[in-house]
Amino acid sequence: MSHTKKNVAKLSLFALTWPIFIEIMLHMLMGNADTLMLSQYSDEAVAAVGVSNQIMSVIIVMFGFVATGTTILVAQYLGAKNHQGAGQVAVVSIVMNIIAGLLLSVLLFGFGRPILTAMNLPQELMEPALIYLQIVGGFAFVQAVIMTIGAVLKSHGFTKDVMYVTFGMNLLNVFGNYVLIFGAFGAPELGVMGVAASTAASRTLGTVVLFYLLLKRTPDFLPWKYLIAAFPKREVRDLLKIGVPTAGEHLAYNGSQMVITIFIASMGTVALTTRVYALNIIMFALLFSIAIGQGTQILIGHMIGEKRYEEAYQRCLRSLWIGIAVSTFVSIMFFTFSEQLFSIFTSNQEIIQLGSLLLLLTILLEPGRAFNLIVINALRAAGDVKFPVYIGIMSMWGVAVTISYAAGIWLGFGLVGIWIAMTLDEWLRGILMLRRWNSKKWKKMSFTTDIREEIEDSNSEKKSEAFM
Template sequence: MDKQNTKNLTLFAITWPIFIELLLHMLMGNADTLMLSQYSDNAVAAVGVGNQILSVVIVMFGFVAQGAAVLIAQNIGAEKPKTAGQIALNALSMNLIFSLVLSIALFIWAEPILALMDLPHELMDEGLAYMQIVGGLIFVQALIMTTGAILRSYGYTKDTMVVTIIMNIINVIGNYFVIFGPFGFPILGVEGVAYSTAISRFIGFIALVILLVKRTRGDLNFANLFRYEKNHVKSLLKIGVPSAGEQLSYNASQMVITYFVAQLGTIAITTKVYTQNIMMFIFLFSVAIGQGTQILIGHMIGAGKIEDAYVRALKSLRISIFISLATAGVIYLVAKPFLGIFTDNGSIIEAGTVLLLMTVVLEPGRAFNLIMISSLRSAGDVKFPVYIGILVMWGISVTFAWFFGIFLGLGLIGIWIGFIADEWLRGVLMLRRWKQRNWVRMSFVDKTNS
């Protein structure tokens, strides 16, 4: 590994490829939604509910990738490349085994899971096809997450960006063939989109593995892929499980809220899917800055540069709040034509416009969470965000969503009130935690020589 590659990293240098990569990942999901919207609104709703379930599953095997990202970054900062390499191998093999089990479970129990989500009967066939194909092959996404996290922790953010570009091109071409049926190709609808997604992910994973071998040749010995070191596995679980716990709690709470929305009908489900797809472009900046900040702070903590790490997080937060507020405001101004890209249903466009106005208030609060939780995690303070997350997500977000959205009959507006209260309260608590500096003595750097 080129040591200069990590020592000379700046926030901009490490974040812009992450931003492009995340943008393309979101475009892949939006490409499915946009192209399916030309096929049917019901197909969009079915895939939207399916993806809500799959996002929870992804978090369940994401705990290994999260743990690996923090541990590798800290050990690279401490100039322990061999230790970082062995942690990377342990993470890959652990996620392979775990994600295969989850993939099999999703394929077998796809229908009862969708029924549990109260998916409308008219959406069940399409939802089932999507869940069994994409869910049954979800282990490939687990491996993509892990290899991508490893490469980014080493500083090779451009590599993962290029692979994502390739995956998007393949996915869009595949979608075009299965939805529009050019040259006599059969129109396969949701099932075809599911196959296109799965194939593009598999090709992306192969490319990432090739790059991982090339970039870390001196640090990774693949003969040790299934040779576990107790201390590394313990550290992976110690930091990864709580990190994923915060995300798992969030996604589980979102599933409950989606259940509430399903009671409002298919139009409400579709409005939520379209609006949240647009919102992804708003908080994309904060996600990218958060991931870049996590890598930099991990390197700083490993190198013992505590004050630099403290200042870096606060600078990143200010940048993220400004960008998210400006982006949300601009998107609200063009909300109707933006929503019109997805649908010509007037009810969906009107409701979505109101939700995007509320998003101008929501997104700066989300920026607090994305930046400060990433900073705390990279410093080793992984339990506090989970405790606060579980308390606030369920005590505020879910409770408010039910009270305002269902009980008071405000519908999606009530749901968004819950989102706003949740993000702002958690964000302020995370900032307070960072300023208290409890994280200073929580480093996970391996103390042995490497």
């Protein structure tokens, strides 16, 4: 009996993607709820948490490379009808991320202050930023487990399950924020500490529920004994083969963003706060491309496993144009109502006016992001994982960081210069990724051949045993 209850490759992009869209939106709302509720407490608290979350985004990359490898390998194994191989990859990836998560949690808790000092954080923001980083970072291993189990469930087509759990986490987080930030129902008024505690608690409970759903939806799928028999060299090798280049690209991006954050920190608290509010708003335009990219990755992974290369090629292109159209439209709507949106967070007119200008520039920025998020996911799903890293490092550091300093600091354009640099970076990478996809070189790089050889070898062994 197949462990997979759905033929994922035959699902429409919409059927697979809309729960992912809602899930990502809920994750973003979780961050926005923290920002919105903290903004009623103080703008300084918002800036402090924003810088700490910049560090957390780098840490999450370390978990994401295993989760990305899990999504691709499980999808390709299932597409090739190798359910045993898919299960082995799943258990290895879960354990790998638990170990990595615990190590990074200890690092963040013990070395939070030196890390924040290296970020050139204004002194008045140090203590609240440190409190948030130590609590949320101390529970980083929980986020590692969430990402890995979510990847396994989504590769099986159970995107709604992940969405429902994320919804529950959001409800808990908002309620916890209300109680602990402002001291409702007789609780202590904890401010930033309250936000951090609420975030850590809601994620911990979400992890427990996701693990229960994994066992329920995929009974007998996870061969835990496989880890005891011998070191899973093949699975670790394959996960690293996909994950390390993917992590390299993400680390290059997040590293460049941290350097850019240092540039912005030198501009003062107003610039830092404006950036946090602007990013929280434009994330809702970005999430369409993220959701379409993830859904496309799962579909292409299954198609590659079944050697349906031309369908995979066309699927990426259709997804790309949908992503560009939607993200552009949403960006235009955000600029149209920019003053009202920023007024939700703050009454500071300097922040509102500067933020509105950034949203105007975002109309050019978001289509470029759509190229990267959708086409890069397609390339990874097909096994072409190194090219995005090479181009990413070149563009993120050669264009985004360099022009951010030149335009933002040297020429004095401030955040406007930063946004121009980000736009140039996204468009350059996007165009190069599309050219790579159109070249179809990825057809020679898929993991399908190795997977099918394993199946054929296994079948040959069984036939030999039967003959004997």
